[in-house]
Amino acid sequence: MKTHNLSKIYNGKIKAVDDLNIEIGDGEIYGLLGPNGAGKTTTINMLTTRISCTKGTAIVAGYNIRKDSLMVRKTIGVVPQDLTADEDLTGRENLVMVSQFYDVPKEEYEERIPKLLELVDMTEAANRYVRTYSGGMRKRLELIVGLVHNPKILFLDEPTLGLDIQTRTQMWDYVRQIQKEMDVTIILTSHYLEEIDALADRVSIIDHGKVLVTGSPAELKSSLNGDIVTITFKEKEEAEKMKTIPGVIDTSDSGINTVRIKVANSDDSLPDIINFISSNKLSTMKLTVQKPTLDEVFLEYTGKDIRKEDPEDARKMMMNMRRLRR
Incomplete structure (x- = not known):
């Protein structure tokens, strides 16, 4: 085709x-x-x-x-x-x-x-x-x-x-x-x-x-050329501070008080990230490490999260689920 x-x-x-x-x-x-x-x-x-x-x-x-x-x-x-x-x-x-x-x-x-x-x-x-x-x-x-x-x-x-x-x-x-x-x-x-x-x-x-x-x-997935470290802080200013961290591929916002950091290899970079947080006395609420997935590919190329569906999609899904359960 x-x-x-x-x-x-x-x-x-x-x-x-x-x-x-x-x-x-x-x-x-x-x-x-x-x-x-x-x-x-x-x-x-x-x-x-x-x-x-x-x-x-x-x-x-x-x-x-x-x-x-x-x-x-x-x-x-x-x-x-x-x-x-x-x-x-x-x-x-x-x-x-x-x-x-x-x-x-x-x-x-x-x-x-x-x-x-x-x-x-x-x-x-x-x-x-x-x-x-x-x-x-x-x-x-x-x-x-x-x-x-x-x-x-x-x-x-x-x-x-x-x-x-x-x-x-x-x-x-x-x-x-x-x-x-x-x-x-x-x-x-x-x-x-x-x-x-x-x-x-x-x-x-x-x-x-x-x-x-x-x-x-x-x-x-391999086209992303790196792993993703996502960190949520107590204050928005702390998330902004993380954008100055040296030695990473890229940083971007990922929600309120949250920063998304791309690194070549999270196993190598995570100690440096934790040291940066500690030395700057930042209040970390949550830290996750994610190897490349299609979710990350989708977000990388579209700037959107496919899982955040609009109300119409949610309504259709609920209607289908109700029919399936009858």
């Missing part, structure tokens, strides 16, 4: 996506990260032909999204963050229904559905009504609903939103297994950076509709 100057402009002036150029290899798990309003949802909507692009184009599963939107839809699978399965049908009936929507021949879906159910450990629950499923079971069903027509590309939009960490980790195993056994390209968006870190072969961080950086999670 490849985009070429893909752009979306609303009302003639608001650039939601601005000349986006990314290339995703066959069989790759590709993560899209960005703060709220970065353009990743708009990008996905264009790639899945839910909305038209203003300029540029993309080739998805071998088809041009401008000229061959119907073929694009036939060759991709989409798993939205909202629950879409009919609760008054069984899991198997939902899979059959969606297969028929895609005009999958009966002999094909009768052979494929049992394999998909087995792939996510849902065989025993297949003939139960969806309304009796747990949250994790519903998410697993949604996952294979997107695969009944054997797509070449699978879009996963927040596939584990609202799930507890144990269930989320199990879902990661299912995603890996699906990619391995079906050789499908997976494009993943998630607010859980550990999810992107665990699953994605490569990641693009997007902000203001542009790609800021692309690479494997390991490459992005």
Whole structure:
């Protein structure tokens, strides 16, 4: 899959996506990260032909999204963050229904559905009504609903939103297994950076509709060139004083009375930092040391914390969680 100057402009002036150029290899798990309003949802909507692009184009599963939107839809699978399965049908009936929507021949879906159910450990629950499923079971069903027509590309939009960490980790195993056994390209968006870190072969961080950086999670973390020491003081002036410490790569504010210090190696630099605090008689409230993570990469390139979601995101998450618990 490849985009070429893909752009979306609303009302003639608001650039939601601005000349986006990314290339995703066959069989790759590709993560899209960005703060709220970065353009990743708009990008996905264009790639899945839910909305038209203003300029540029993309080739998805071998088809041009401008000229061959119907073929694009036939060759991709989409798993939205909202629950879409009919609760008054069984899991198997939902899979059959969606297969028929895609005009999958009966002999094909009768052979494929049992394999998909087995792939996510849902065989025993297949003939139960969806309304009796747990949250994790519903998410697993949604996952294979997107695969009944054997797509070449699978879009996963927040596939584990609202799930507890144990269930989320199990879902990661299912995603890996699906990619391995079906050789499908997976494009993943998630607010859980550990999810992107665990699953994605490569990641693009997007902000203001542009790609800021692309690479494997390991490459992005190593690009920070250092560890992060975060210190909270009793007074704001004390945090400002830490910005004068010699021998560090960089210092920056990280909240009220808190300073974020980048060092080449925290094991070597921490004694000097502690000596500086002691010699200047600063009142330390909290000190943490963090090796490079995708959280730090995200903060470095966007200046924002992905975990600080806006009220609308929080509302959607709570609604999903309530539905999952029914």
